[in-house]
Amino acid sequence: MTGDEADGYHIQGFMSANVTVAEAAALADLYWPNFVEYRDCVFLGFKFDRNAVDEWYDRLQGDVRAIESVVNHVHLWDYFVITLQSEYEALPALAESIAAMWRAAARKAFPGRELEVAVSDGSGDYGPTLRLAGH
Structure with a gap:
């Protein structure tokens, strides 16, 4: 278990509840242009x-x-x-x-x-x- 998971944060849960594929694609363009x-x-x-x-x-x-x-x-x-x-x-x-x-x-x-x-x-x-x- 990572420190984030111990604090109740899970990247999969957060992203599936808050990030659309279009948003993820936009972030990918910003992060890896x-x-x-x-x-x-x-x-x-x-x-x-x-x-x-x-x-x-x-x-x-x-x-x-x-x-x-x-x-x-x-x-x-x-x-x-x-x-x-x-x-x-x-x-x-x-x-x-x-x-x-x-x-x-x-x-x-x-x-x-x-x-x-x-x-x-x-x-x-x-x-x-x-x-x-x-x-």
Whole structure:
């Protein structure tokens, strides 16, 4: 028995009562993203918008790292509704877990390419934030 089970929490029971397949698929996309390669850049599939990337490419004069950093930033507050203080306090750890998955997904998708996933705790920003960009 794990500590969670001793406390009455069971992932199977929780998920079957609260999470639809569509919600699980959306979470899977966030946690283990698909990537899009475009104009020598790598983008999170769920953040990619060709027109927006073209605008950033022109505005940032082709600076690949800067373009990736701008397009590939995710504020967790934009993806989760926070209703309890405990949920707010859990977001930095969740951001670190998501970052670990992004790193693994990027290494698998681009074994020879150096991509960095940065995490900020949100203390000086709009909540915990993740960014993916090349070195």
